[in-house]
Amino acid sequence: MRNSLANASIKEVVNYDTSVAEFLSSLGAGGQHGSMGFREFLSGLDHDFLNDVGMDREQIWNYVNQLMSRVDSLKAQGNSRLSTLTIIGGRDKKGNREDVEITLRTGEIVCVVGPTGSGKSRLLADIECLAQGDTPTGRYVLTDSEKPQYRQRFNTDKKLVAQISQNMNFVVDLTVNEFVSMHARSRMAENVDGIVSRIICCANELTGEKFGPDTSVTQLSGGQSRALMIADTALLSSSPVILIDEIENAGVDRKKALELLVKKEKIVLISTHDPLLAFMGKRRLVIKNGGISDIIESSPREQYNLSVLEKLDFRLMDIRRRLRSGERIEEALTVTWD
Amino acid sequence: MKLITVAGSPSVGKTSVIVKAVEQLINEGIRIGIVKFDSLSSMDNEIYKKLGLPVLLGLSGNLCPDHYFVSNIEECFNWGKGNKLDMLITESAGLCNRCSPYIRDVLGVCVVDNLAGVNTPRKIGPMLKLADVVAITKGDIVSQAEREVFSFNVGIANPNAEIINVNGITGQGAGELAFYFKKAGEVLSVEGKKIRFTMPSAVCPYCVGETIIDRDYHRGNARKIVI
Numbered sequence: 372m373r374n375s376l377a378n379a380s381i382k383e384v385v386n387y388d389t390s391v392a393e394f395l396s397s398l399g400a401g402g403q404h405g406s407m408g409f410r411e412f413l414s415g416l417d418h419d420f421l422n423d424v425g426m427d428r429e430q431i432w433n434y435v436n437q438l439m440s441r442v443d444s445l446k447a448q449g450n451s452r453l454s455t456l457t458i459i460g461g462r463d464k465k466g467n468r469e470d471v472e473i474t475l476r477t478g479e480i481v482c483v484v485g486p487t488g489s490g491k492s493r494l495l496a497d498i499e500c501l502a503q504g505d506t507p508t509g510r511y512v513l514t515d516s517e518k519p520q521y522r523q524r525f526n527t528d529k530k531l532v533a534q535i536s537q538n539m540n541f542v543v544d545l546t547v548n549e550f551v552s553m554h555a556r557s558r559m560a561e562n563v564d565g566i567v568s569r570i571i572c573c574a575n576e577l578t579g580e581k582f583g584p585d586t587s588v589t590q591l592s593g594g595q596s597r598a599l600m601i602a603d604t605a606l607l608s609s610s611p612v613i614l615i616d617e618i619e620n621a622g623v624d625r626k627k628a629l630e631l632l633v634k635k636e637k638i639v640l641i642s643t644h645d646p647l648l649a650f651m652g653k654r655r656l657v658i659k660n661g662g663i664s665d666i667i668e669s670s671p672r673e674q675y676n677l678s679v680l681e682k683l684d685f686r687l688m689d690i691r692r693r694l695r696s697g698e699r700i701e702e703a704l705t706v707t708w709d
Numbered sequence: 710m711k712l713i714t715v716a717g718s719p720s721v722g723k724t725s726v727i728v729k730a731v732e733q734l735i736n737e738g739i740r741i742g743i744v745k746f747d748s749l750s751s752m753d754n755e756i757y758k759k760l761g762l763p764v765l766l767g768l769s770g771n772l773c774p775d776h777y778f779v780s781n782i783e784e785c786f787n788w789g790k791g792n793k794l795d796m797l798i799t800e801s802a803g804l805c806n807r808c809s810p811y812i813r814d815v816l817g818v819c820v821v822d823n824l825a826g827v828n829t830p831r832k833i834g835p836m837l838k839l840a841d842v843v844a845i846t847k848g849d850i851v852s853q854a855e856r857e858v859f860s861f862n863v864g865i866a867n868p869n870a871e872i873i874n875v876n877g878i879t880g881q882g883a884g885e886l887a888f889y890f891k892k893a894g895e896v897l898s899v900e901g902k903k904i905r906f907t908m909p910s911a912v913c914p915y916c917v918g919e920t921i922i923d924r925d926y927h928r929g930n931a932r933k934i935v936i
Contacts, residue, residue, distance in 0.1 A: 390865045393831075422907060425807060425834035430906070434838070437868035496881040506884050507733065530860075530874075533853045541852050543827050553827065554854045557861035596852070603854045 388442045453611040461509025463662030477636040485658030499532040533608040536616035541588035548584035574602035650677035711796040712896040717820030722846040724753045725877025730886040742794040744785045746801035775908045809835030809906040816893035822847040830862040835906040843870045
């Protein structure tokens with residue numbers, strides 16, 4: 372079809388994809404032109420009109436052609452598959468060698484710890500752009516043990532890293548249903564309604580306060596927003612690597628959320644100092660002075676401590692729940708560590 | 710000398726992303742100069758000066774910034790050559806979404822921000838549609854889903870562009886922008902080159918100082934709303 376744009380009718384071009392149809396309708400072209408040739412339609416547009424559109428005939432022609440290839444490639448690509456990601460050390464801020472090589476696998480949770488300014492963002496940036504010794508850290512990042520191809524490094528449609536952080540918000544003024552549908556369409560999902568209801572259902576499992584499809588995304592509480600972001604990222608995002616930056620406990624079941632992401636074969640990196648989250652990763656990367664200074668395997672002792680902290684957390688959450696429902700908390704609380 | 714034109718609506722973060730990309734290039738020993746085009750005033754030249762870069766500030770005043778840009782780009786280019794720069798970056802604010810400051814065969818970079826709303830990419834004219842590289846900023850404060858929908862819409866508005874996400878605060882993504890800066894072709898002269906699309910036209914009496922609201926004063930390129 373694209374090769375024959377020269378002979379295509381308006382009808383054929385419009386039927387190619389909704390994005391093409393929308394553009395053509397902005398030029399005033401649509402069904403009413405039926406079998407009129409695209410080329411013929413273009414030559415009929417007058418100078419003033421083209422000036423308002425902001426493109427000349429040749430630019431419109433090229434644009435439609437490129438838009439069609441983009442639609443083709445978006446439809447063809449699906450999700451990026453990735454089994455491992457290998458980070459090979461470079462140097463820290465002082466120029467000292469960063470003597471590490473670490474391989475992350477899908478379904479794995481890895482924590483990143485270190486004070487603000489220690490270089491956590493840099494590490495993420497290196498992963499995101501698949502550094503090849505050409506970033507300030509001098510690190511190399513390999514996908515499935517191989518050097519990434521140029522196109523893979525700079526292909527926006529295949530962003531490697533999806534990010535969810537505490538200070539991210541929904542800014543778009545749409546309902547949950549409208550917004551998630553819009554995201555699904557942009558991902559060229561086949562069954563938009565199906566995936567949208569799965570995401571909303573899944574988000575509701577992650578949050579204590581339920582919400583419906585007709586709620587406006589800007590009105591969601593912090594916990595609900597986070598839950599929706601996680602469910603949407605797990606089920607719709609094309610990125611195989613997810614970075615979670617300090618997610619608060621309030622209103623979202625983080626354990627379930629992480630299980631969901633792991634089940635969806637994501638590599639999950641959590642930047643946190645919350646012990647509950649930090650112990651959920653089998654490994655922790657310690658960042659100092661811009662370099663990975665240590666890789667800590669979480670010990671059985673830490674895992675035991677996690678179970679103690681989880682109990683404590685459960686009690687706190689329960690008190691929250693009771694407060695929310697208007698109860699008094701007057702019983703004598705005691706803290707025991709086992 | 711390489712020439713790069715960067716454009717974007719006010720406050721999208723043009724200066725921040727340029728600074729982050731340029732910091733990496735300076736470390737590689739590349740000599741960079743900046744021309745900042747603005748309309749009324751700008752403090753951004755101070756930010757560039759702090760980096761130790763040669764800076765020119767051009768204020769268009771009551772002229773359309775695009776027209777001002779195109780009437781001054783030759784002089785600016787020669788200024789850059791005179792300063793023996795390896796790379797000259799021009800930064801200009803697109804005020805009407807219709808701006809088109811890009812020159813054929815000169816790298817054109819458009820900066821847009823996620824906060825503008827997911828449908829905005831479709832509303833921006835040649836400034837976005839004809840850019841070679843689109844840098845999307847402020848991704849750190851909107852949801853992952855909105856970032857994805859936004860870049861999808863940028864891709865629909867300009868399927869030809871390389872789209873990158875840049876965080877102007879942490880510098881995440883600036884390395885990729887620097888990569889495209891370096892890939893820009895060498896420009897020997899801008900004399901005789903053509904801009905990619907006609908600039909917004911401005912030839913009505915109000916362009917030349919008319920202030921009275923009255924039908925009788927409408928001449929030239931006056932257009933009426935369809936009611």
